[in-house]
Amino acid sequence: MWPYPKVIAHRGGGTLAPENTLAAMQCGLDRGFHAVEFDVMLSKDGIPVLMHDPEFGRTVAGQGSVPQTLAADLLKMDAGKWFGEAFAGESVPTYEMVALFCQQHGIWMNVEIKPAPGYEKETGNVVAKLTRQLFSAALPPNPMLMQALPLFSSFSFDALMSAKLAAPDIPRGFLMDKITPDWLQQLQELEAVALHTSHKNLTPELAAAVKQAGYGLFCYTVNLPERATEILGWGVDAFCTDRIDLIGANFI
Ligand code: G3P
Numbered sequence: 661m662w663p664y665p666k667v668i669a670h671r672g673g674g675t676l677a678p679e680n681t682l683a684a685m686q687c688g689l690d691r692g693f694h695a696v697e698f699d700v701m702l703s704k705d706g707i708p709v710l711m712h713d714p715e716f717g718r719t720v721a722g723q724g725s726v727p728q729t730l731a732a733d734l735l736k737m738d739a740g741k742w743f744g745e746a747f748a749g750e751s752v753p754t755y756e757m758v759a760l761f762c763q764q765h766g767i768w769m770n771v772e773i774k775p776a777p778g779y780e781k782e783t784g785n786v787v788a789k790l791t792r793q794l795f796s797a798a799l800p801p802n803p804m805l806m807q808a809l810p811l812f813s814s815f816s817f818d819a820l821m822s823a824k825l826a827a828p829d830i831p832r833g834f835l836m837d838k839i840t841p842d843w844l845q846q847l848q849e850l851e852a853v854a855l856h857t858s859h860k861n862l863t864p865e866l867a868a869a870v871k872q873a874g875y876g877l878f879c880y881t882v883n884l885p886e887r888a889t890e891i892l893g894w895g896v897d898a899f900c901t902d903r904i905d906l907i908g909a910n911f912i
């Protein structure tokens with residue numbers, strides 16, 4: 661049985677706040693969401709921060725990239741202004757800042773490990789080790805284990821494998837834009853608990869196969885209530901959404 665929340669606010673606050681910021685987490689919370697997905701990448705000095713794109717230009721102004729910039733400098737960057745003046749001054753947060761915020765407010769986290777190209781193993785390793793420290797109270801034999809711990813996900817097999825080696829007791833979901841024929845083998849190698857996939861490429865047959873094999877099935881990014889109802893009917897366990905205004909936290 662899927663032990664996690666079923667509706668998750670994508671990048672913190674979906675379309676209502678600048679992605680991957682503390683303001684986004686607060687926005688999701690204000691809308692009743694106690695489950696968030698966000699993207700984590702390493703700074704030049706190996707500090708996990710919330711960023712989706714390795715290159716600057718979309719959510720933070722300027723040239724350069726996350727893996728070439730020190731965390732102290734990333735934290736000074738404005739990650740809110742692109743979204744709207746009301747969010748100007750909102751900084752790039754560290755993963756630790758966001759994890760502490762989520763712990764404080766009882767928000768469950770789907771931590772997407774999003775390595776900059778070439779940093780796959782390092783990112784998985786660092787994020788997993790830090791998560792283990794931050795969630796030491798929830799590790800086995802604490803019976804709260806599954807519900808309290810974050811769920812890692814990544815499109816990078818290497819990052820997830822590295823996370824598995826560093827923190828085997830923190831669950832993993834493998835992200836596949838399209839489910840490839842070797843999906844089961846990959847999940848088995850990763851000792852993953854779930855497959856995360858785009859709802860656009862999912863079919864009822866594939867959903868049934870994943871469920872029959874005993875895995876959780878998580879879809880991104882579902883923004884229409886009718887579509888959410890449809891894929892839930894196929895056996896999908898959970899999904900993230902940008903439209904937290906249209907699809908409430910209690911949708912299921
Ligand atoms: O984790 C689901 C989803 O966030 C994956 O795509 O590009 O939004 O990180 P992306």
Ligand code: MG
Pocket residue numbers: 697698699772
């Ligand atoms: Mg993501």
